[in-house]
Amino acid sequence: MQIEQDLARLDGEYLKTLFHERLSDRMSALAGGVWRYKELIHPELPLEQIVTKYEGNTGLYRSTSGAVYAGARGVWLKALSENPSGSFKDNGMTASVSHGRWLGMNRFACSSTGNTSASLAMYAAIAGGEAYVYLPEEGVAASKIRQTIAYGGKLVRFKGTYDDGLAYLEQHAEELGMYVCNSVNPLRIEGQKSIVFEIAQYMNWELPDWIVLPGGALSNTAALGKGLEELKTLGLIQKVPRVAVVQAEGASPFHRMVEQRAESLVACEKPKTEASALNIGNPPSWRKALRTLAFTDGVTVSVTDEQIFAAKAVIDRSGIGCEPASAASLAGLKQLTASGIVDREETAVCLLTGNLLKDLDALQRYEQEVFAEHLFG
Numbered sequence: 545m546q547i548e549q550d551l552a553r554l555d556g557e558y559l560k561t562l563f564h565e566r567l568s569d570r571m572s573a574l575a576g577g578v579w580r581y582k583e584l585i586h587p588e589l590p591l592e593q594i595v596t597k598y599e600g601n602t603g604l605y606r607s608t609s610g611a612v613y614a615g616a617r618g619v620w621l622k623a624l625s626e627n628p629s630g631s632f633k634d635n636g637m638t639a640s641v642s643h644g645r646w647l648g649m650n651r652f653a654c655s656s657t658g659n660t661s662a663s664l665a666m667y668a669a670i671a672g673g674e675a676y677v678y679l680p681e682e683g684v685a686a687s688k689i690r691q692t693i694a695y696g697g698k699l700v701r702f703k704g705t706y707d708d709g710l711a712y713l714e715q716h717a718e719e720l721g722m723y724v725c726n727s728v729n730p731l732r733i734e735g736q737k738s739i740v741f742e743i744a745q746y747m748n749w750e751l752p753d754w755i756v757l758p759g760g761a762l763s764n765t766a767a768l769g770k771g772l773e774e775l776k777t778l779g780l781i782q783k784v785p786r787v788a789v790v791q792a793e794g795a796s797p798f799h800r801m802v803e804q805r806a807e808s809l810v811a812c813e814k815p816k817t818e819a820s821a822l823n824i825g826n827p828p829s830w831r832k833a834l835r836t837l838a839f840t841d842g843v844t845v846s847v848t849d850e851q852i853f854a855a856k857a858v859i860d861r862s863g864i865g866c867e868p869a870s871a872a873s874l875a876g877l878k879q880l881t882a883s884g885i886v887d888r889e890e891t892a893v894c895l896l897t898g899n900l901l902k903d904l905d906a907l908q909r910y911e912q913e914v915f916a917e918h919l920f921g
């Protein structure tokens with residue numbers, strides 16, 4: 545019988561090889577996800593200091609409906625939303641919290657539009673530390689606040705924006721004994737670099753023509769550029785894809801700066817978009833983002849909230865789903881093909897930065913009109 549034959553093969557030697565040499569390696573936190581690239585992220589960090597929740601290793605899906613919608617030959621969606629706290633922040637937060645713990649810190653802090661706070665609260669809890677999160681009183685998705693509280697994050701609500709919270713922390717964190725885990729912390733960028741390493745590895749080191757991503761604080765744009773420079777220097781990729789940064793129209797200081805060829809960024813005092821994660825008026829990483837554009841011959845574009853929600857409906861209906869801010873990537877790609885900047889014969893990876901369930905209010909507000917207008921109309 546087949547079953548007896550199968551069982552007979554499971555002798556001691558075979559099992560020893562399988563479990564001790566192969567499977568045990570693969571089960572280690574370092575074998576998959578972000579930390580498989582440890583040598584490129586933080587070679588000196590002792591392994592026992594790593595605070596991980598098996599982040600990274602998120603899906604890369606070929607999307608026929610995305611390609612049809614955007615008018616490009618091939619579109620892949622990189623679902624960073626599959627990370628443990630539901631956003632791309634985990635790729636970087638595992639690195640910053642690990643580094644903070646190594647330095648002996650146990651009070652971690654951030655200013656946030658909701659995803660950074662949830663990610664920080666989760667990792668701080670795993671590290672056995674405390675997370676102090678500065679959240680604007682208005683405009684943060686309720687589900688993100690609840691998620692942050694659930695992980696034990698201590699909330700400081702204030703009148704103002706992410707930018708004000710960050711400015712406060714940059715001034716006071718040291719005297720408060722807090723370790724800041726916003727993307728002004730270089731370890732966040734080092735961890736987030738792994739996103740493009742993963743994409744390149746999954747695509748057998750042949751990247752598409754474009755990588756398109758939403759831009760807020762511009763940490764991901766900075767990380768993407770740094771990752772690409774390193775892949776090129778190491779000879780792991782030959783061709784560098786062009787990067788397109790998509791901002792929401794109501795919060796687009798970087799796009800305006802690039803469009804006007806201005807020397808420096810003029811902050812947007814009152815950023816306003818329904819894609820609430822992008823309510824950032826003074827992106828701290830704009831200089832690094834400029835370097836990314838220069839290295840990749842990149843572009844910027846802005847899209848309306850309406851365009852964002854229309855693209856989100858396509859992504860949601862494809863079964864992958866995302867929060868509003870993430871859909872800016874596909875909306876931006878559509879705009880770039882329409883204007884001829886992206887050729888219809890070209891291919892693109894769009895980054896989906898946050899999970900569908902991150903903003904339930906937005907789902908409720910838009911489900912009727914967006915589905916009716918764009919899918920069944």
Ligand SMILES: Cc1ncc(COP(=O)(O)O)c(C=O)c1O
Binds near residue numbers: 762
């Ligand atoms: C879901 C989501 N997408 C995109 C962004 C923008 O990324 P970045 O701030 O790195 O530009 C953020 C946060 O800013 C976010 O939370």
Ligand SMILES: N[C@@H](CCOP(=O)(O)O)C(=O)O
Binds near residue numbers: 656728822
């Ligand atoms: N969308 C972010 C805002 C930017 O945060 P940072 O971690 O890059 O400083 C959030 O979720 O808070």
